Amino acid sequence: xxxRLSVETYIRGVLAGDRAxxxxxxxxxxxxxxxxxxxxxxxxxxxxxxxxxxxxxxxxGVPGVGKSTFIxxxxxxxxxxxxxxxxxxxxxxxxxxxxxxxxDKTRMEQLARNPNAYIRPSATNLSLGGVxxxxxxxxxxxxxxxxxxxxxxxxxxxxxxxxxxxxxxxxLLLMLAGAGDELQGxxxxxxxxxxxxxxxxxxxxxxxxxxxxxxxxxQALHYLPESPSGxxxxxxxxxxxxxxxxxxxxxxxxxxxxxTTESGFFAANRQAQQGDWLRDQIRVSLEERFYTNTVVxxxxxxxxxxxxxxxxxxxxxxxxxxxxxxxxPAKPAEISGKS
Amino acid sequence: xxxRLSVETYIRGVLAGDRAxxxxxxxxxxxxxxxxxxxxxxxxxxxxxxxxxxxxxxxxGVPGVGKSTFIxxxxxxxxxxxxxxxxxxxxxxxxxxxxxxxxDKTRMEQLARNPNAYIRPSATNLSLGGVxxxxxxxxxxxxxxxxxxxxxxxxxxxxxxxxxxxxxxxxLLLMLAGAGDELQGxxxxxxxxxxxxxxxxxxxxxxxxxxxxxxxxxQALHYLPESPSGxxxxxxxxxxxxxxxxxxxxxxxxxxxxxTTESGFFAANRQAQQGDWLRDQIRVSLEERFYTNTVVxxxxxxxxxxxxxxxxxxxxxxxxxxxxxxxxPAKPAEISGKS
Numbered sequence: 001x002x003x004r005l006s007v008e009t010y011i012r013g014v015l016a017g018d019r020a021x022x023x024x025x026x027x028x029x030x031x032x033x034x035x036x037x038x039x040x041x042x043x044x045x046x047x048x049x050x051x052x053x054x055x056x057x058x059x060x061g062v063p064g065v066g067k068s069t070f071i072x073x074x075x076x077x078x079x080x081x082x083x084x085x086x087x088x089x090x091x092x093x094x095x096x097x098x099x100x101x102x103x104d105k106t107r108m109e110q111l112a113r114n115p116n117a118y119i120r121p122s123a124t125n126l127s128l129g130g131v132x133x134x135x136x137x138x139x140x141x142x143x144x145x146x147x148x149x150x151x152x153x154x155x156x157x158x159x160x161x162x163x164x165x166x167x168x169x170x171x172l173l174l175m176l177a178g179a180g181d182e183l184q185g186x187x188x189x190x191x192x193x194x195x196x197x198x199x200x201x202x203x204x205x206x207x208x209x210x211x212x213x214x215x216x217x218x219q220a221l222h223y224l225p226e227s228p229s230g231x232x233x234x235x236x237x238x239x240x241x242x243x244x245x246x247x248x249x250x251x252x253x254x255x256x257x258x259x260t261t262e263s264g265f266f267a268a269n270r271q272a273q274q275g276d277w278l279r280d281q282i283r284v285s286l287e288e289r290f291y292t293n294t295v296v297x298x299x300x301x302x303x304x305x306x307x308x309x310x311x312x313x314x315x316x317x318x319x320x321x322x323x324x325x326x327x328x329p330a331k332p333a334e335i336s337g338k339s
Numbered sequence: 340x341x342x343r344l345s346v347e348t349y350i351r352g353v354l355a356g357d358r359a360x361x362x363x364x365x366x367x368x369x370x371x372x373x374x375x376x377x378x379x380x381x382x383x384x385x386x387x388x389x390x391x392x393x394x395x396x397x398x399x400g401v402p403g404v405g406k407s408t409f410i411x412x413x414x415x416x417x418x419x420x421x422x423x424x425x426x427x428x429x430x431x432x433x434x435x436x437x438x439x440x441x442x443d444k445t446r447m448e449q450l451a452r453n454p455n456a457y458i459r460p461s462a463t464n465l466s467l468g469g470v471x472x473x474x475x476x477x478x479x480x481x482x483x484x485x486x487x488x489x490x491x492x493x494x495x496x497x498x499x500x501x502x503x504x505x506x507x508x509x510x511l512l513l514m515l516a517g518a519g520d521e522l523q524g525x526x527x528x529x530x531x532x533x534x535x536x537x538x539x540x541x542x543x544x545x546x547x548x549x550x551x552x553x554x555x556x557x558q559a560l561h562y563l564p565e566s567p568s569g570x571x572x573x574x575x576x577x578x579x580x581x582x583x584x585x586x587x588x589x590x591x592x593x594x595x596x597x598x599t600t601e602s603g604f605f606a607a608n609r610q611a612q613q614g615d616w617l618r619d620q621i622r623v624s625l626e627e628r629f630y631t632n633t634v635v636x637x638x639x640x641x642x643x644x645x646x647x648x649x650x651x652x653x654x655x656x657x658x659x660x661x662x663x664x665x666x667x668p669a670k671p672a673e674i675s676g677k678s
Contacts, residue, residue, distance in 0.1 A: 044652055052649050133654075159498055271647040278646045281657040286625045289661060307617045308610040310391050313383055315472075318620040322628060326665075 004028070007039060011046045017084075017146045019118055026120060029137040044137060047144040052270070054086075054143045055257055058164040060154045060190070061174030066200045070174055070240035071151055072108040077246035078149055079116040086142035087111070089122035089153045090135050090160050118147060132163045133284070136277060139167065165193045166276055169266060170253050173197045177206060177213035191224055195233060196252050198245065202237035210237040229265050231256050295328040296321055343367070346378060350385045356423075356485045358457055365459055368476045383476060386483040391609070393425075393482045394596055397503040399493045399529070400513030405539045409513055409579035410490055411447040416585035417488055418455040425481035426450070428461035428492045429474050429499050457486060471502045472623070475616060478506065504532045505615055508605060509592050512536045516545060516552035530563055534572060535591050537584065541576035549576045568604050570595050634667040635660055 005013075005024065013021025029040045061067050075085045087108070111117045120138060122131075139150045154164040165171050173194040191197075197217050202210030217235045227233055234252045238245025260266035290296055303321055306312040344352075344363065352360025368379045400406050414424045426447070450456045459477060461470075478489045493503040504510050512533040530536075536556050541549030556574045566572055573591045577584025599605035629635055642660055645651040 041652070041654060045655070048649065048652060274647045274649065274653070275643055278643060278653040278656055281653040282629065282660065283622065283626060285654075285657045285661050286629055287622060289665065290621065290625055304614055304617060308613045310387065310613065313380070313387060314613070314617040314620040315380060315624075316384070317617055318624045321621065322624050326628065 004036075004039065007042045007046065010039075010043050014043075014047060014141055014145045015050060019145075022118065022141060022145045023120070025141050026138045029141065030134045040137070044140060047140065050144040051140040052143060054139075054148055054150045055170065055253065056139060056150045056152065056168040057253060058152045058154065058161075058168035058171040059174065060161050060164065060171070060194075061200075062176075063155075065174045065176050066240050067153055067174060068108055070198075070200060070238075071153060072111045073240040073243045074246050074249065075108070075111045075117050075151065076114060077243070077250065079114050081250075082116075083148045084116045084118075084146055085111075085114075085149045085151065086118045086120070086139075086145075086147040087151045087153065088120050088135050088138050088142070090131055090155070090164050118142065118145070131160075132167065132280065133277075135163075136167050161190060161193060166273055169260075169269065170195045170256055172249070172253075174200050175213065175217070176201055177209035191220070191233075195227065195229065195231065195256060196249065197233065197235045198249055199235070199237045200240055202245070203239035203242045207237075213237075229256070229260050229269070230263055231259050290322070290325050293325050293328060295324045299324055343375075343378065346381045346385065349378075349382050353382075353386060353480055353484045354389060358484075361457065361480060361484045362459070364480050365477045368480065369473045379476070383479060386479065389483040390479040391482060393478075393487055393489045394509065394592065395478060395489045395491065395507040396592060397491045397493065397500075397507035397510040398513065399500050399503065399510070399533075400539075401515075402494075404513045404515050405579050406492055406513060407447055409537075409539060409577075410492060411450045412579040412582045413585050413588065414447070414450040414456050414490065415453060416582070416589065418453050420589070421455075422487040423455045423485055424450075424453075424457070424488045424490065425478075425484075425486040426456070426458045426490045426492065427474050427477050427481070428459070429470055429494070429503050457481065457484070470499075471506065471619065472616075474502075475506050500529060500532060505612055508599075508608065509534045509595055511588070511592075513539050514552065514556070515540055516548035530559070530572075534566065534568065534570070534595060535588070536572065536574045537588055538574070538576045539579055541584070542578035542581050546576075552576075568595070568599050568608070569602055570598050629661070629664050632664050632667060634663045638663055 005021075010021060010025045010028070014025050025043060028036050028043065031037070031040070059067060059071065071087055075087060078085045108119055112119050120142075135152065139152070142150050150168075152164050152168055154160040171194050173190060173196070175197055177199055199210045199213045199217070214235050214237050221233050221235065224233075236245055236248050236252070238249060257266060260269070291300075299321060303312070303317045307314055307317045344360075349360060349364045349367070353364050364382060367375050367382065370376070370379070398406060398410065400409075410426055414426060417424045447458055451458050459481075474491065478491070481489050489507075491503050491507055493499040510533050512529060512535070514536055516538055538549045538552045538556070553574050553576050560572050560574065563572075575584055575587050575591070577588060596605060599608070630639075638660060642651070642656045646653055646656045
């Protein structure tokens with residue numbers, strides 16, 4: 001087992017922007033060992049005053065749209081402006097299909113070698129809630145380490161877009177120009193979540209198709225309600241392979257941040273996200289306390305058997321177990337930072 | 340306010356297969372009023388021994404694939420075999436977009452007039468968990484009312500496929516033959532959930548394209564892991580508009596049920612679903628008890644403010660509130676069927 005450092009060493013190393021320490025700190029945050037959870041809580045408490053200063057950008061799009069090429073091009077563009085860029089990934093797909101993103105070492109080779117960029121491979125084997133929590137905490141660590149921009153990539157499976165939307169300031173959808181109905185492939189609901197759409201691979205013989213797609217999406221946006229941010233959704237073409245469109249996209253994001261900071265939406269959105277995170281955490285911690293309760297553990301098998309055999313409705317069985325849980329002598333949690 | 344009947348009247352009416360009473364019973368089950376929740380719990384308890392005998396079939400597909408036309412054609416085919424068919428819908432989309440399915444009265448006109456069919460419009464304004472629970476309970480009521488087959492339609496937004504997969508015995512994906520890459524539009528992960536794929540609109544000039552799509556999907560299935568049921572995933576063409584393919588699809592489902600009943604998977608899958616339902620219900624009820632707790636309510640605003648301002652991490656704030664919850668004198672729930 002890898003040796004742990006002291007809390008002070010982690011905090012000092014992260015604040016100094018040391019990438020090796022940052023990586024080890026994120027590993028602690030992702031760990032489910034009770035000792036690590038306590039260490040993570042203490043570390044995060046110490047770093048909290050140094051967080052919150054980055055722009056958090058979520059990036060989504062179907063497989064094949066060129067997300068990693070885009071992040072490489074966009075990340076390199078941002079560092080050319082003197083910005084420090086961290087890349088995280090939300091990938092709950094590993095639960096069922098075993099797929100993972102950012103795991104492939106050959107991806108984003110150039111950005112990975114860039115001294116002002118930090119790429120964190122996605123944590124695997126976590127529940128959806130675990131993925132969300134650990135990515136949020138990893139983003140805080142990256143901010144404490146001085147990264148100005150945190151890019152959060154989502155593989156676009158299940159609820160991952162909603163999760164990433166819930167932890168970022170700006171949400172960018174990458175699309176492809178294709179033959180036929182441009183809108184067919186869009187997951188219903190996704191357009192209502194995004195702040196900008198970039199039609200990628202607008203290069204070579206694909207240039208015209210991309211421009212047509214841009215026009216078509218812009219048209220489609222007329223039928224959507226106004227964005228909660230109050231800033232109209234922008235649609236642009238880009239080519240991650242050729243590096244075109246990166247400046248425009250950054251200008252859109254920068255202008256979005258200025259406008260929403262001025263309107264107060266930027267801060268209000270972050271506060272709402274913190275509130276959602278608290279709610280998520282309460283659910284996770286409540287369940288943990290319930291399922292580790294001695295009396296519940298003793299009764300669970302019998303009750304579950306009755307429900308599985310169709311002899312009792314889940315709603316009644318749940319009420320019965322929760323009564324046992326609440327009547328059993330409450331003990332203080334062993335570790336407050338646990339879950 | 341509509342007058343409520345006595346529990347006995349509901350139970351007798353549902354068991355007699357009376358559609359008006361069934362509708363009123365489902366309305367009670369969907370209600371969030373405490374009195375209705377208690378009534379629903381008692382009613383469901385009485386009906387529980389009469390449930391579980393239908394085949395539950397989930398149906399999904401992107402908007403425009405022809406789900407309602409398909410359900411109309413398939414439902415009419417099934418009633419022609421002497422079966423009684425109930426149609427329910429899972430539609431969490433109303434949360435954000437206000438959309439709803441099965442709400443349009445002009446849909447499934449023919450099936451709606453069929454005396455052996457029962458169509459229930461989707462409940463709206465419910466949480467995702469609420470949608471799942473109420474649809475499950477509505478399915479139990481339909482079974483008690485003697486329906487042999489329950490079709491559960493999902494609008495395919497967010498987690499709705501997962502929910503429907505989790506409450507049905509067989510999951511059917513409707514697809515369209517289109518130009519270009521047939522697989523591009525498939526939501527990643529959906530193919531691993533389905534038991535059969537039907538390529539709809541295989542009629543007129545679209546017939547060849549549909550056959551090609553069938554071949555292409557069959558090919559694609561080779562790259563997926565074997566289905567947990569042990570029964571290979573079937574791919575067929577159909578035309579809901581012309582009513583072709585309905586017999587084949589029913590034969591596939593019927594054969595699936597025979598094979599999985601023999602192998603024990605059918606029963607094991609249902610038991611697992613009941614277990615999942617219990618787990619969901621525990622989460623919902625735990626949260627309800629927590630958020631209605633007097634001490635929690637007193638402290639919540641202050642703690643949430645600290646978290647929103649970035650002064651405290653959600654994990655610590657959650658632990659603190661849960662401690663207060665567990666140390667405060669536990670009172671028995673007012674109504675055990677409540678949530």
